[in-house]
Amino acid sequence: MQQILMVGAGSVGGFFGAHLAKHNPNVSFLLRPRTLQAVRERGLTIRSAAGTFTVHPRAAADPRDLPRPDLIILSVKAYDLEEVMDQIEPVMTDRTMLLTLQNGVDTEDRLLARFQRDCVVGGVAFIYSKIVEPGVIEQYKRGTVAVGELMGQRSPRVLQIVELFTQAGLSCQVAEDIRRSKWEKMCWNCVFNPLTVIINDRVSKALDHPEMLGVVHQIVGEVVAVAAGLKVPLADDMADKVVRWSQEILDIHTSMYDDWKAGRPTEIDFLNGYIVRRGRDLGIPTPLNEALTAMIKAITERDRSGPGTLRIDGAVIQPITLDAAALEKLPAEHQVHDVSALLLRVKGRGIKVKGLLEVPALAIGADHVTFHSQDGQFAASLTMKQATEHGILIYQLEGGPIPEPKGGPFRLVTPGLGDLCAHVKGVTRIELTKGPGKDTRPSTKSH
Numbered sequence: 162m163q164q165i166l167m168v169g170a171g172s173v174g175g176f177f178g179a180h181l182a183k184h185n186p187n188v189s190f191l192l193r194p195r196t197l198q199a200v201r202e203r204g205l206t207i208r209s210a211a212g213t214f215t216v217h218p219r220a221a222a223d224p225r226d227l228p229r230p231d232l233i234i235l236s237v238k239a240y241d242l243e244e245v246m247d248q249i250e251p252v253m254t255d256r257t258m259l260l261t262l263q264n265g266v267d268t269e270d271r272l273l274a275r276f277q278r279d280c281v282v283g284g285v286a287f288i289y290s291k292i293v294e295p296g297v298i299e300q301y302k303r304g305t306v307a308v309g310e311l312m313g314q315r316s317p318r319v320l321q322i323v324e325l326f327t328q329a330g331l332s333c334q335v336a337e338d339i340r341r342s343k344w345e346k347m348c349w350n351c352v353f354n355p356l357t358v359i360i361n362d363r364v365s366k367a368l369d370h371p372e373m374l375g376v377v378h379q380i381v382g383e384v385v386a387v388a389a390g391l392k393v394p395l396a397d398d399m400a401d402k403v404v405r406w407s408q409e410i411l412d413i414h415t416s417m418y419d420d421w422k423a424g425r426p427t428e429i430d431f432l433n434g435y436i437v438r439r440g441r442d443l444g445i446p447t448p449l450n451e452a453l454t455a456m457i458k459a460i461t462e463r464d465r466s467g468p469g470t471l472r473i474d475g476a477v478i479q480p481i482t483l484d485a486a487a488l489e490k491l492p493a494e495h496q497v498h499d500v501s502a503l504l505l506r507v508k509g510r511g512i513k514v515k516g517l518l519e520v521p522a523l524a525i526g527a528d529h530v531t532f533h534s535q536d537g538q539f540a541a542s543l544t545m546k547q548a549t550e551h552g553i554l555i556y557q558l559e560g561g562p563i564p565e566p567k568g569g570p571f572r573l574v575t576p577g578l579g580d581l582c583a584h585v586k587g588v589t590r591i592e593l594t595k596g597p598g599k600d601t602r603p604s605t606k607s608h
């Protein structure tokens with residue numbers, strides 16, 4: 162293992178990366194502009210009870226500007242993985258190894274699905290640390306990693322990684338079953354990440370009330386059930402373990418709490434939100450995780466309703482709010498770049514309702530879609546079939562936002578449906594319902 166590329170220098174990557182770089186000139190960093198500038202100017206500093214040190218590793222915003230890596234260690238937030246995969250793809254060879262220290266349990270699978278090669282070693286980090294400012298990390302608790310082959314064998318490459326961490330003075334174990342280790346940490350995360358946000362306090366406070374123990378058992382019970390459904394058996398006393406692990410870190414907040422306070426997005430969709438989605442696939446009820454997901458979103462996500470936004474709600478697992486810029490970023494296969502091909506008079510850009518409805522997870526049983534106008538005066542309730550076969554939501558007219566008199570901010574058109582009354586002007590809300598929703602369209606279809 163010659164060259165090592167650390168992706169990210171946040172609370173996890175910064176800590177482990179700095180230790181790796183301390184005595185190894187072959188460790189470089191792939192960073193975002195803000196952190197890159199800080200690290201270039203002042204280096205990367207770790208402060209902890211054990212002391213303070215600063216390293217000055219090679220760093221860039223594009224991996225092509227760095228030595229070609231043999232090992233890439235990923236430690237960015239789970240929601241940044243897609244972007245990172247795009248970035249590292251050009252420097253991947255058929256020998257490049259990937260190790261991920263990210264939260265969540267599906268990162269390894271997402272990497273395998275993308276690179277289609279046996280290049281992934283599973284990893285899990287146990288640390289509590291914080292970004293004080295870009296390039297400066299404070300470590301409070303722990304600071305160990307476990308790694309392992311997804312199939313469990315003690316491979317040479319796993320031992321190489323252990324050697325690499327150990328030589329840097331870091332504690333690194335081979336996990337017997339890395340998937341199980343990741344799920345065990347997932348159990349802890351699914352409890353204490355959301356709870357510390359909801360109670361706006363430390364782990365100790367969450368455990369201060371005996372009533373909370375029952376809640377912890379129920380949250381973990383749901384995670385264990387979903388894990389079992391995915392063929393990852395966890396211990397029967399998993400909830401007790403989670404509580405026990407907390408004893409040595411009672412005085413900490415959690416990464417979700419820190420993300421929230423720092424105004425960053427949280428990883429809720431990859432923690433409790435993931436449990437809810439997989440539970441739904443498997444037919445396993447996850448009411449507590451669902452409630453926690455909703456509460457965390459309500460608490461941490463800024464209110465994005467208002468002019469120029471589109472809300473999708475009703476019978477959905479996750480209501481969402483989008484603006485025109487977000488619609489433009491939805492997958493190309495759902496975009497209609499030139500609506501005039503379908504509707505002669507309209508020179509605009511739109512998104513197929515079918516693609517739009519893939520964004521919020523649909524609840525089982527929603528069969529109607531209601532398009533509400535901004536003024537609340539007009540609504541058209543289409544069947545799911547009508548909406549997904551014909552509906553296009555126009556979000557741009559002649560390259561700009563749609564003015565209100567022309568039906569902005571969003572205008573529904575339904576070419577082929579033969580009902581002009583279903584061309585809702587000024588759409589700001591799309592509501593999914595079981596059974597028909599509100600409909601103010603005139604009953605005759607003649608104009």
Ligand SMILES: Nc1nc2c(c(=O)[nH]1)N[C@H]1C(S)=C(S)[C@@H](COP(=O)(O)O)O[C@H]1N2
Pocket residue numbers: 534535538539581582583584585586587602603608
């Ligand atoms: N917000 C809103 N959208 C609406 C209506 C309305 O009254 N309010 N009328 C509908 C009907 S019945 C028709 S026929 C068309 C008319 O669209 P136009 O004004 O672009 O010709 O808009 C549809 N969309």
Ligand SMILES: [Mo]
Pocket residue numbers: 581582603608
């Ligand atoms: Mo109409």
